[in-house]
Amino acid sequence: MIPGDFQIKKPTGKQIALFTGLGLGGLVTAVVVVVLLTWVISAWFGTPVILSSDEGPEQPIAFPHTTHVQDLGLDCTFCHREVTKSAQATIPPVNLCMTCHQAVLGSTETAQAEIKKLRDAFDDGDPVAWVRVHRVPDHVHFVHETHIRVLSARDGIEATAVCSTCHGDVGSMAKVKQVRTLKMSDCVDCHRDNAAPTDCTTCHY
Ligand code: HEC
Ligand code: HEC
Ligand code: HEC
Ligand code: HEC
Ligand code: HEC
DSSP states (O other): OOTTOOOOOOOOHHHHHHHHHHHHHHHHHHHHHHHHHHHHHHHHTTOOSSSOOSSOOOOSSOOOHIIIIIITOOOHHHHSGGGGTSSOOOOOOHHHHHHHHTTOOOSSHHHHHHHHHHHHHHHHTOOOOOOOOOOOOTTBOOOHHHHHHHHHHHHTOOHHHHTHHHHOOGGGOSSOOOOSOOOHHHHHHHHHHTTOOOSHHHHBO
């Protein structure tokens, strides 16, 4: 081969396939990275662009707070029994529902169908797999008991009346949804306003 007689080699079929593959792979990776970044950044600023909806999630049994709170006048603490005693409010077990639903079978067809799901779960001894609506990350420490005790004393109101501060008017929700960001800035702002501790170790271990 004399100098200057350089020729570009034609790529083989195998090489074309390889580079096409790498190109597509790179494109897919780029898209995934952009989507993940959007999600992380939106979560950071407390305005989720993805995963937001006007209604709360679909639950395995269409349990309406409206019927039980507005119509029957039950207190929040009647079902969320641990809320004044411990960190978790807790969702009531099927047994508690059955104290009424042994006898209450529902007046409409849809109500009957949903109550039947509840009674079947009771007969089978299965817990209901409720979809969680509110959740702080694992590195965050949140205790219901303290908040209920201090805020009800501050305003001279019953425990049940405190819930709406953070959860909105749950009694009017057919499907529970989150109404307050409960992000770090939200927690810290309220702590500052109430002379509650704001050092990092209050909420992070
Ligand atoms: C008859 C029992 C009952 C009563 C009374 C009741 N709840 Fe509930 N609550 C439930 C059940 C069951 C769920 C789980 C299903 C769901 O999310 O709808 C739930 C879910 C919730 C959730 C969402 C939990 C999560 O996953 O983040 C909140 C918040 C809540 N209730 C607040 C309240 C408040 C505030 C009141 C009073 C105004 C109240 N509840 C009264 C039974 C009850
Ligand atoms: C204090 C009694 C009481 C308790 C406790 C209770 N319910 Fe009910 N529930 C009722 C009554 C009354 C109705 C209205 C039934 C009707 O007339 O259709 C009802 C209705 C319902 C319905 C039908 C939907 C609708 O539109 O009303 C579902 C589903 C239901 N309850 C689930 C539950 C679950 C799940 C629990 C436990 C977390 C529970 N209930 C606890 C009394 C109770
Ligand atoms: C200061 C704000 C605040 C108040 C007041 C408050 N909550 Fe909550 N709630 C939260 C936060 C934050 C979470 C998520 C906690 C977690 O992930 O551990 C939560 C979660 C829940 C849950 C689902 C998880 C669990 O703990 O079982 C229920 C049910 C609930 N709250 C009910 C209530 C009820 C009922 C009241 C009133 C008696 C109430 N909350 C008052 C902030 C609050
Ligand atoms: C509506 C106002 C308000 C909001 C919102 C709020 N807090 Fe608080 N928090 C308080 C008050 C008031 C206290 C009690 C301070 C005291 O002991 O006097 C407190 C106490 C605490 C404590 C100490 C309790 C203990 O028993 O160790 C922790 C931890 C805490 N909050 C975490 C959080 C987290 C995490 C969030 C957000 C998810 C949050 N708080 C949102 C008002 C609020
Ligand atoms: C009153 C409660 C509270 C205090 C005080 C607090 N944090 Fe947080 N922090 C939270 C909550 C709630 C979250 C979760 C936010 C979310 O859901 O994205 C969080 C998240 C974080 C994260 C993770 C960020 C993310 O988006 O996941 C870091 C890092 C952090 N906090 C650092 C700190 C430092 C440093 C301090 C002290 C200067 C501090 N926090 C004080 C409540 C608190």
